[in-house]
Amino acid sequence: MPQPAVATESRSALSLVMGPGLYRRALVSLFFAGLGMSVALPQLSLFLVQDLHASLPVAGLFFLTNLAAPVLGFVVGRWSDRLTDRLTLFRVGAVVGLLGWVVMALSTQVWMAFVVNLTVLGFAAATGSLVFAAVRDQLTHVPTGADNRVMSTVRLGFSLGFMSGPLVGSVLGGLVGLRLTLVAAGLCTLVQVVPLVRQRVPRAVPEQARGSSRGRGGSSAGLAPLLTFLGLGVLAMCGDTIRLAYLPIYMELQLGTPDWLRGAVISTQSLAMVVFIPLAGVLADRYGAQRVVVVCVLLGVGANLGFAVADSELVLVAATVLHAIMWAALGGIGITVAQDLYPQGIGMASSLYFSALRFAAGIGGVVGAVGVGWFGVPGVFTIPAALCVVTAAGLVAMALAARRRRARASRTAVS
Template structure:
């Protein structure tokens, strides 16, 4: 039938063995690694590209990330369409090709307004590729469940993070050697190459049982305060509210990353007078540690639930931003990066799972909207950074994302208490 294959024994808890034995999961890891290299090689260079190649003032270049305000709309449209199609990977391939075309157009841009237009109306849709790949991953795990599902999703996401270890260093070298426009073309090539490992494989959408619950189940659910629609606890009465609340919290805790990429290199170069190699090391240490911590947080999620682990990680994010804001030596920035790696290990590895738990009957939509909240956080961070750099200066502007991340921590706690997302949400998927 051409569907994803794999036999995940309920007794097998070895993540590496399950991924290796499952062709789709194995291919997904390779694809995300390639995509991670392309994305991470380009993102830290975008402000430099806009300023040096298109001669956009640095204040206006910082506003480029506002194009990501269209990402939630694109994510909603892609996710809604995903729930109507049988093959999850059709939209994954479509979004990847759209993104590749967008970055090609970006590399050829010769007018200051072109990157803003391309980013808002092309790359926002292209960013839906990862969400659909994780929707397909959840469908695969629903067909072949195992006790290690949380760790499997985290391990697949680790492949993208591994690309982020290689990408920034490779992007800095490639941009300095061949130029920034060729670097954007190389990113476009990576987005096409990521399609190769999956070939023509199909992953059929996994359908959710919508039959009415029996009276005993309904009575039990009422005693525990659960809301039921069919066999799932999160129904039409609440709609997308639990998911939207959670995504809002994610935006609050992730928005500082844009400011870090935009202003931390400038702070190190202009005020701390740090050399190129050490600057690259400071930036690259976060994804390296993030990769090491993701399995740890996945294990903790099995014990305490993903949403509680996310709340704990948000506190690490608060500490990271405060370290950026108060450091006068490179050592303090390394401490900030170490703390930030904990936040991103949790959000990157577990965030998609929580989103799917909160909307188990619309996995494609939940996955796309979670993926779109990452660029939305970039837009928020870009606008806050453009305002904060003039108001507080560098590095004091990082107290703003510290405060926003603290609000996200409170939101995660309320989400855990009010909606109680956990793997029981997937029990009704058949």
């Protein structure tokens, strides 16, 4: 049932989220979701090579299965927008996710792992995004005036889990082997249901969407702004794959960075995001989420140019902090921008947004592989810098077009 109204003027977003009710349960659920994902991800390539005897090029192709994520995101989103309570589908997806990781752990052929990630785990990942749709439903039922702050604080749960997973996965891999580590990832995927097992949040259609939608899933034509935003977001976000793939190589081969410092530079982004995600929510509630995203994407240009010209680890740390600010905006409040662009289909917006994150990882692998052949390392980082410029310009163009449409609608209403 919806929670009683909350006066956010006298309470911080953190106290609102940490109070009893949906928001705290969603934060805990997302912690386990992030933990399960990051326990497995760093170990998958090793699992493919050591246990399934895949070649290195084939192991690299594995993550191209993420390119199918938008298809599953569309299916799950449309399905959830026709349900009374989206969390029912979320629970089904968590069980499917457990089965998927168990099947992955039992795989004996490389093609089996590819198929599982493409279908079963892809479906589970898409349903995981419905937690954010349920949070938005609750914010619609009980307005707080702090939507971005609430959403970004809840999103922080996933980030904290995602930060913890690589260490847990490495320890488990050494103690019990890679196959049981994948099973552990599946258990975390299932455990994310526990905080929300009895939670019910009726599906809501925001007031501004009721006159322009069919009430169940919305209009396909209305998807254009959302898809444009997601496409532009993918251009900016794909640079993270390039950063993770080639920044360690640059530090090792050209800067001679010691192992401990190399790890510290890479992990700076995760630590910085814990600070910047809540801050992005505060700024978004004050200045507007789309404006904050545009500014932060422009900082992403500086980050990638910093990677390209850095001659010391200190410069790389500064560039990584800028990159973290961009990701705090895209990962923390980008979801609210997506939901605002398609209010008649909150489930669709949420699932497509998080499917775009997976899609961006696949695109980043392709762009990085081609770009490093053309420009080498660190020149390859000029490509994500240019893509961030395109993203920022596109977002500004979207905002101006929306403003013109509102002006025309106002003139029509007056006449």
